[in-house]
Amino acid sequence: MNELDFRPKTKGVPARLIRVGQVVMESYEHPCKVVEINDNPVSKYRIISARYVWQRDSEPPWRLGTFHPEALLERAI
Template identity: 35%
Template sequence: MSALKRGHVVLEDYELPAVITRIVPSRGRLTVWARYPWQASREPEWRLGRFNRADVLPKVVERGY
């Protein structure tokens, strides 16, 4: 998890890429905020979730996302 950075793309669900907009550490956990690549820039980001630092999120590495 610690290798994720702002701008990385992860899979929120099967074939749903989400761009990480910010990562906020809190009490040994990380709150990850994201938006879909097709969202307009004026649309608000949303909380992808709170994760332990050891959790693994599938990172998109194919198809140019």
């Protein structure tokens, strides 16, 4: 099994630039992989769903949050 990096180097990125497949930090030592993004055409907010990097693909994703397009998320680099 590959060793997981729970504290990857990160960079603050606006939510509008986050894409499916990228790793973002939910909180300290909790990296998660973005699996779905839904943009609300009325409010312009993004609903991002993810799985922790240690979860299996068969496990259901959970809602990371609803973000303003300019809200900064810590993305792994």
